[in-house]
């Protein structure tokens with residue numbers, strides 16, 4: 651087992667080998683992703699949609715995040731575990747934000763937290779950093795802003811929006827975040843941000859010029875049958891594989907070929923004879 655990956659180690663990878671990150675919502679997905687030697691596991695609030703079936707991420711609470719983060723960190727992965735701060739856990743006050751980030755570390759064993767938004771989140775980001783908790787930022791298409799954005803739309807397309815995003819990234823990097831997720835923005839804007847900030851950028855739907863990439867576990871494995879966004883590459887079709895396996899199991903049960911001899915326990919003959927007497 652190599653040394654555990656830390657937030658400072660991720661920061662030090664700027665201009666180094668590209669960083670890889672994948673979401674993990676439970677012990678099984680964490681073990682699978684960690685055994686593939688990714689750099690970071692993201693306990694993303696996307697779990698609200700992907701594993702809890704909500705319409706968006708807004709229903710997710712700190713308690714829900716802790717439930718899933720704990721399952722991931724119990725597997726003691728080598729990868730850095732980054733846990734999302736859910737909506738409204740860092741919007742009410744700076745004090746409440748620090749307490750919530752602290753719960754993700756103390757109870758969820760997070761190695762870092764991630765929160766969405768730019769300069770307007772700076773007081774909160776600074777306070778969490780002051781509490782010695784590494785922070786990953788998240789700019790561009792920020793799903794917790796779904797109503798404010800008027801839907802899930804590519805961001806940073808106008809000159810003003812692009813300038814704002816660059817200024818946000820610079821301010822966050824200056825404040826001390828160890829990395830910035832760039833989601834749903836044009837490739838050229840992500841390239842500019844990546845050149846302009848001294849911390850790694852982690853792209854999702856942000857083109858190839860970022861310092862790393864992140865994808866949702868279930869999307870990249872084809873573990874669900876919902877249509878996926880343009881930016882997803884599906885490396886497997888595990889939903890089809892799983893459905894087919896369960897169909898075969900079900901057929902075997904119905905025709906009586908499962909369980910077979912090798913899948914069955916037996917009682918000692920003398921005990922059985924006594925039982926039947």
Ligand code: KIV
Nearest residue numbers: 673694695696831864
């Ligand atoms: O919740 C999540 O999965 C995320 C990634 C898409 C960056 O925040």
Ligand code: NA
Nearest residue numbers: 694695696734
């Ligand atoms: Na998220």
